């Protein structure tokens with residue numbers, strides 16, 4: 151770039167010196183163009199070798215390399231010819247081979263520019279582009295007409311028709327090229343580079359043409375020494391622009407050619423001003439006037455399009471704003487107001503000290519629906535609940551989806567009755583909803599805005615009330631009352647304390663013996679966890695297992711029980727012989743079965759303790775087994791490993807019988823509720839039969855399926871006798887043995903060993 155600019159500068163300096171002091175021969179003027187041409191050719195070659203161009207750009211620049219090379223050769227030829235005939239320089243015309251080279255070179259360059267693809271817009275944009283191009287074309291053409299072609303027509307010494315046709319064609323091509331390249335938006339060839347390349351030919355050709363027409367051949371020297379060396383300068387600038395674009399140094403423009411129509415209007419004004427200044431009103435001037443009117447009309451049309459476009463954009467923006475406003479304040483799935491809008495409205499009601507109350511509606515066991523039937527069904531259920539909520543609430547309140555399966559209603563207005571609405575909601579939910587005919591229930595907490603209440607305090611009260619409703623047995627509503635928060639809070643704190651308990655070793659495992667009913671021989675144990683709480687003493691699992699499941703702490707807790715039980719069972723086996731205790735069982739909750747690491751945890755615990763697989767029993771409840779595919783897979787994998795699976799609390803679930811076929815169970819544990827009262831003999835055989843019906847059915851089924859049986863919760867000898875008679879092989883209960891420490895079990899095992907050896 152520097153070198154070619156230097157050559158152009160030297161050319162200018164030489165021309166000034168030539169004009170003022172007559173320095174050197176006129177033939178020298180012809181040296182600068184080929185010198186610059188060599189540099190421009192080298193620049194393109196250098197980029198083609200080093201730059202990482204895409205194929206289309208490479209093709210363009212290769213054509214340009216050829217063009218620059220041929221043009222340089224042509225001008226070089228001319229320079230040599232001039233220098234060797236320095237004396238007759240002014241009268242010599244261009245040698246034919248040189249002229250041919252230049253013509254071929256420029257033709258190639260124009261062809262290359264014309265081939266660069268342009269990205270065309272669609273719709274209104276396309277019309278605007280067509281108008282813009284026409285305006286730009288007419289504007290440029292008018293100027294060139296007025297400055298160039300018109301003087302040719304009106305010259306005293308008329309130009310030949312061929313010359314005029316040639317110059318006219320050149321004008322059209324130049325103006326067309328300028329219009330095209332000004333609209334290239336992006337694409338393979340850098341748009342700035344393309345414009346510089348087009349300008350390198352067009353601008354200099356234009357100036358030279360105007361110089362020739364206005365000043366005749368006398369301008370030739372100036373053209374050779376000053377104007378035409380600009381061509382290589384602009385070409386090298388174009389190379390630099392492409393290079394910068396490939397290196398990512400320039401950002402792509404959002405729009406291009408925006409200003410061109412306005413420049414065109416200005417351009418048309420130039421001859422108009424000249425006309426106003428008193429130029430004769432010949433026909434070339436009339437052409438200018440017509441062009442001016444057409445251009446003005448087109449600009450008007452373009453403005454109209456722009457106006458309509460702006461109006462449309464404004465409308466779109468407004469719509470978009472409204473949509474955004476709606477989106478940030480509404481739930482996408484159900485279309486109900488979201489938490490943000492809810493808080494906003496509640497705050498407004500509180501600020502106006504208007505009566506307001508909040509109903510917090512939480513679906514019971516929604517997670518089960520999601521787990522069993524999939525999220526698609528869960529989503530549709532939520533949509534149905536939202537529809538129901540909207541219908542029941544009507545215009546007197548704002549239904550809201552707070553999060554997940556939690557909904558809310560904000561009731562304002564003096565005559566609103568939240569209890570009445572809660573009752574209506576619960577009874578509406580009593581009917582199956584959604585296309586899956588699902589029966590869902592909800593727990594509802596109600597809180598009213600007391601004087602001095604804040605958004606957070608009202609929501610907290612409603613939360614506590616809802617929590618209390620859930621604890622009171624679900625499918626009910628509770629209105630917040632003072633003091634209601636403490637037990638709920640205590641329950642919530644349990645989660646936090648449990649974490650600490652795990653870290654501080656406050657958990658212990660006790661074992662409840664399982665005995666053979668025939669001879670009361672110890673055949674197994676069930677591990678039951680206990681929490682030795684520092685202030686509350688021993689806490690039973692019924693109190694903290696639900697909290698552990700909710701918080702996910704059941705996973706580490708369960709792992710602890712698993713490892714402890716395996717270790718202990720292996721220790722008993724090595725101390726009292728492998729047959730002293732047939733099996734050790736422990737409870738596994740659904741959440742643990744969902745844990746992808748569960749199976750490998752079990753395998754590791756067995757491997758680390760050395761306990762054989764078939765000595766471990768995992769107790770699962772029916773509801774846990776029905777928790778979807780992941781759980782099913784885990785259970786089958788455990789079964790394949792040889793671990794025995796036991797169905798705990800059997801008979802209390804809804805699908806106990808069908809479950810037995812679909813699940814690889816080895817043992818069923820008859821639930822305590824079917825053992826209770828089994829022994830009562832009030833002299834009415836029919837009533838006694840009814841009380842024993844389930845126990846009887848279960849043992850028949852177990853026999854048919856070859857499953858082992860354990861009857862749970864045996865509290866007296868009579869129960870044990872009836873169960874034995876019915877065919878139950880094993881039993882567990884306070885009558886047989888209470889849950890005890892590992893030492894207690896050790897003592898039982900020791901006694902059993904002595905009895906056995908005495909028998910022998």
Ligand code: C2E
Pocket residue numbers: 662677678679690691692695708711736737738739769798799862863864865882883884885889
């Ligand atoms: P479960 O698996 O059905 O365990 C039997 C429960 O019945 C135990 O209560 C046991 O102490 C009690 N029980 C045994 N015989 C009698 C009896 O004759 N009469 C009465 N009234 N009760 C009897 P516990 O230890 O309070 O455990 C309650 C439940 O907590 C267990 O029911 C089990 O589902 C769960 N659980 C206990 N330990 C764990 C554990 O480590 N992990 C998991 N996931 N759950 C556990």
Ligand code: MG
Pocket residue numbers: 676736737769798
């Ligand atoms: Mg159990």
Ligand code: MG
Pocket residue numbers: 798799819821862
């Ligand atoms: Mg049980």
